Amino acid sequence: MGESMKTKQQQAYQQLANQSAPPRPVVRNVVCAFIVGGSICLIGQLFWSFLMSRGISPKQTAAMVSGFIALLGAVLTAIGVYDELGRFGGMGAALPVSGFANSIVSAALEFKREGMILGMASKMFVIAGPVIVYGLATAFIVSLIQYAIGAVVK
Amino acid sequence: MAYLMAFLIGGALCAVAQAITDLLKLNPALTMVLSVSAGAILSSLSLYGPLVKVASAGATVPLPGFGHVLVQGMLEGATEGGFIGLMAGGLKAASLVLTIAILAGFFLSLFFNPKG
């Protein structure tokens, strides 16, 4: 009885807490994310057009543009700019591959004080690791299904 | 035109991710994971390829584009080398960006400290 009473009290309280929490400024955040994310992609597109004009294949271009944006994110993280960009742009800064690089470089800088092996190198993937793991797992599953369907149809 | 589409589509992908993060109160790391997986699924449904055609960098630079690259790499590998090709193809396609990010983490940490 005591336990269920307690849960009820907790539920009532959580409702009160939810009502009291200031709403997230969703509209402002979405607009900022749009502008920051769009701008990063625009920078990527400038590089894209340049590479294509030099006669580089589309596939190679796509890889090089992503690599360039990642490098840009990495450098901006090292000089202490990317966290401000993220504070302003939210997912606009996190979603481009520069945000992926930010998650790696920020962790590498942060944890190097615990040593270059067990600090920097091992904790580098504290946020990026899950992105790689789940990305690869999802890609494997959907590709395998598509591959299997293709084999059956054939 | 290509620039405008890259800006609009890239911005829109980020805006959607932001809206999902805020409305469902997700942790940003979780949104990043979901985005890559969503990109992979859309890619296998042949929905992400057309987006890349229209938006170029606007679709490849955001993380769903990373999922798309993994899937396309696996499928290409599969046509050439069957199951083994599929296994090897994903990371092969994503190798440049992964290597750059990891090496940047290593080399930059030699010279820079977090500013807090």
Next chain:
Amino acid sequence: MTAVPKRMGNQTVGFSQPPRILSVATVAGPREGAGPMGSLLDLVVEDTLVGCKTWEQAEASMLESAVNLCLKKANMSSDKVQFLIAGDLLNQIVSSSYMARQVGIPFIGIYGACSTVSEGIALAAMIIDGGFADYVLVATSSHHNTAERQYRYPTEFGNQRPPTAQWTVTGAAAILLTSQVKSGPMVTSATVGKVLDMGIKDPNDMGSAMAPAAADTIHRHLTDTGRRPQDYNAILTGDLGMVGKKIAGELLRKSGLDLDGILDDCGLKIYSGSQDPHSGASGCACSGLVLGCSLWPQLASGSLRRVLLVATGALHSPLSVQQGESIPSVAHAVCLEG
């Protein structure tokens, strides 16, 4: 003066010879120095590393500076102090232990998260009123960057904080209590709080997690002492922030106590709105800085007669949150009189 009973009600202790607060020293970082209380701080460091190799070392060094400043302000040497009670937010309270390694005073380490200030003052007052010591030092610290990397993300990670999030104060405070002087602000009673958990799991919403504990301890203190809210010039919670303060006020109103104009929160006094602290400041140093910069001087000058400091602590760990546990919270109240 009538003799004060040592025990009042269930949770409150009274001090028959109230220990006096001889001196309070505050040290803080540049962001706090630029805040509304900046000019009142004893020492503002320009760099959050304070010349150290790591932020953890910097936090311990700020704590050590606060302790030394506190002794200097009271014109005391450390060998006259019989106990040093200290705590902080880091794993195994390392900031306090490394500080204690340097100052050489018999050390009692405590963990109460951000409630450490009032937990420490309550314990120190009991030790002194019990006759076990003449001088006891209480010290506590927090550091934005050490807390960020322990509880949340790497500091350079570009994440966006929700409006309920709070900003950990970079700073340290030290408080010297004694039975040996006859004037100055004194600790007259203390209410030790119970740990409450209303099932809040979001570590970005600690105000909501801690508000029930704060309201419960305030209610308990007023019941035990038989006082009304109006008997206090101010009742100050520790670091509930805007969100938690609103909820605590609401909870107290529901239990029949109207604290309008009396209830305030230390977390709202450290940063100005333009410093973008979201819901407010937090951290062990938060209520310590407010005590040193605002409460102690005003009690000493007589512009405040009686205040209740109710520091609040969220007692979770990063591990417990990852394992899906909710956030247990505690609040301890100390009654300070001029």
